[in-house]
Amino acid sequence: MTNQEFLSKHIVERKGTNCMKWDDLTSLYGKEDLLPMWIADTEFSTCDAIVNALHTRVSHGAFGYSVLPKDYISAFSGWMDRHYGLTIEKEWLRLSAGCVGAIALLVNAITEPGDACVIMTPVYYPFHNVVKENGRKLVTCELIYEDGTFHIDYEAFEKAIVENDAKLFIQCSPHNPVGRVWTEDELKKVLSICRKHGVLVISDEIHQDIALWGNRFIPAFSVAEGAYRDIVIVVTSVSKTFNLPGLMHSHVLIPNAELRAKYDALTQRLHCFNTNVLGQVAARAGYLYGDEWHKAFISVIESNYNYMKDTIAARAPEITVCKLEGTFLPLLDLSKVVDPKRMHSFMVDQCGMAVDYGEQFGAGYEGFIRLNIATDPKILADAVERILKAIGK
Ligand SMILES: Cc1ncc(COP(=O)(O)O)c(C=O)c1O
Structure with a gap:
């Protein structure tokens, strides 16, 4: 086209x-x-494939409680494999009505009140709010702005972690609003600093599919052949990919079983663990035919x-x-x-x-x-x- x-x-x-x-x-x-x-x-x-799938689902007329389509994981994993060489395991996946909501839940599930959480600024403003509004300490680490682009200040990042005894880093990858698609080398440096200091990572990868001019998006789960999967949780969705944010359907991917259990305990307690059936239908169609x-x-x-x-x-x-x-x-x-x-x-x-x-x-x-x-x-x-x-x- x-x-x-x-x-x-x-x-x-x-x-x-x-x-x-x-x-x-x-x-x-x-x-x-x-x-x-x-x-x-x-x-x-x-x-069209998404619109047609929604038409078909809507014309059925009944919108009762639903489960994920049986081939949903293979459709999602197929997209991730085709585009990024990553296989998604079924047990990692939890659903959420939005990535920001998922980050808020995760902050509550895997950190304690008062814990320091680091973000790299300038960054998507809900990252700031989610930390502050949930009683955690917001620690900002400035990206370096030079010649119209942005770089990570690794020294400042490590210092921010150590000085504040940080427990969590909320990463934006690709980064809104600085427009960077982080390279594997950059991601590896950041994740190794997190590993060194026992810092967990939420990687917001909602913009994963908007990599331009051949810049290659690297999922955090692929860095160093998956070496950081135990400390990383990914939140993502196809809402930016296919213009679907109003359908309120996102993914939380948690390979570490212990962290997953903490997230599950909180979402069960709050009774928020499902998404909109139309969002599921749309995402599946996008992954398969988009x-x-x-x-x-x-x-x-x-x-x-x-x-x-x-x-x-x-x-x-x-x-x-x-x-x-x-x-x-x-x-x-x-x-x-x-x-x-x-x-x-x-x-x-x-x-x-x-x-x-x-x-x-x-x-x-x-x-x-x-x-x-x-x-x-x-x-x-x-x-x-x-x-x-x-x-x-
Ligand atoms: C980095 C980032 N995360 C999350 C969101 C919003 O996600 P959701 O609508 O699923 O909460 C946006 C929207 O602009 C975004 O840029």
Whole structure:
């Protein structure tokens, strides 16, 4: 499928569909009439196979309590094997209505109140909240920002662990919002530091399938041929892959039986261990039949990013479009053209746009915004032109 074929078939109007991105802007941004470039879903309808599977399931008409489709694990494992050479074992898998909810449950299941949990900032803001709101101590370790891209500061990471006697590291891989697809070497260094200091790892791999330009996503379970599986728990889903977050269906993968027992004890006690039957049906269909759609989706993201980067480089080189290896959520460094203290009014009042602000991801990033580029190229062009016009370019 070419980009043009994908776009002409899959662009959908989301405004007026009770869509969080388009239809509830006043509650977050104080105005309704904004161009929404925030949150992490897309203006694309999902692949036909998923829609057809949902139609078939819905037309049955009965929506009683359900169990996973019998071939669900082989469909999921087949996708992971085809794309990443990883086999998923049935006993690792638990279901959750969302990755963030799963992280919150895990924090409660495998750490104690007051325990220090490390995150690498700037990072997806719910990581901060989940730690703080569950009575754990939040420890941030800054990524190094250099030449429009980000690197891990291993020394600072180890120091943060040791000084705080940290028990948990919440990893984002690929990393939202810095757009890195961590290499095996980077992951190995981080995991070996965690191993050395007895730190458990939750690896949020929800963006696993959004690796661009041949950057290879490495599952944490594959690092060093699986040597870290006993200390790592993965949360993931196909919600970013196929634009399905509203179906509330995610995976928690726990190879270590002791950690799994702790998670099970908590989820049994709270009675939250199942997901939506339609989410299960959709994910299965995507794993089995979604490759072509996914490939075209990746190509559209790459093309959108190239357009934005080239246009901004030509007309406003003072703006840095950060490097993007994965995710569809690049950071833009506007600090040379906008006073960071005025960033909100610049975006909302001057550009008429709803974006995610850098400061949501980490202190010191007030001069940055995060743009969601998994959208109609015309919408992206509108967004880019609004920013350029607002700075007089
Ligand atoms: C890193 C990361 N984790 C989790 C989520 C949300 O996951 P869920 O909707 O399954 O809670 C997002 C959404 O943007 C994300 O970027």
